[in-house]
Amino acid sequence: xxKPVKELMIADYQRRFGDVENALLIDIRGIDANENNVFxxxxxxxxxxxxxxxxxxxxxAFAGTRLEVLSRALVGPSAVAYGAESVVNxxxxxxxxxxxxxxxxxxxxVLDGELFEGKAGVERLSRYPTREEVQGQMVQLLLxxxxxxxxxxxxxxxxxxAIVEAMIEKLEKGEEIKALA
Numbered sequence: 519x520x521k522p523v524k525e526l527m528i529a530d531y532q533r534r535f536g537d538v539e540n541a542l543l544i545d546i547r548g549i550d551a552n553e554n555n556v557f558x559x560x561x562x563x564x565x566x567x568x569x570x571x572x573x574x575x576x577x578x579a580f581a582g583t584r585l586e587v588l589s590r591a592l593v594g595p596s597a598v599a600y601g602a603e604s605v606v607n608x609x610x611x612x613x614x615x616x617x618x619x620x621x622x623x624x625x626x627x628v629l630d631g632e633l634f635e636g637k638a639g640v641e642r643l644s645r646y647p648t649r650e651e652v653q654g655q656m657v658q659l660l661l662x663x664x665x666x667x668x669x670x671x672x673x674x675x676x677x678x679x680a681i682v683e684a685m686i687e688k689l690e691k692g693e694e695i696k697a698l699a
Contacts, residue, residue, distance in 0.1 A: 531579030591626035
């Protein structure tokens, strides 16, 4: 491959992955064409893109970016999977697909500059909560003290109501009320 073509490919990778901060590295070699099409179409529906890359050119394109840590895993045939709402969603999808497709190799992932190496690393990443899940947990944590305050404020009123009801019940029976408690 000529130097100008390599430079064009590096520029294309830089343009394509310039805004990508988190991604997965996979090997899709050995997957038959029909299965590969089904795999890619399903991922595309979920806004996940898969791009086959040349390792040496990708290393140059990733230099100085958040994807640079993936360079250690750029060995053998590689493709970058990225997109969706979160890299955690991408990892979950690819872990699921790896169970269905024998030849799909999970090589590595990067989340906020941290490298998750190998299949075990990608599976660990897939168990992380997504952004939406974390936001839901935060809302729940913020609302829990408020609910407890409401319960504490309402509790004395409930006790007073119980005493008043007990007094009404005694008075209706014609009993005398001697002490409150």
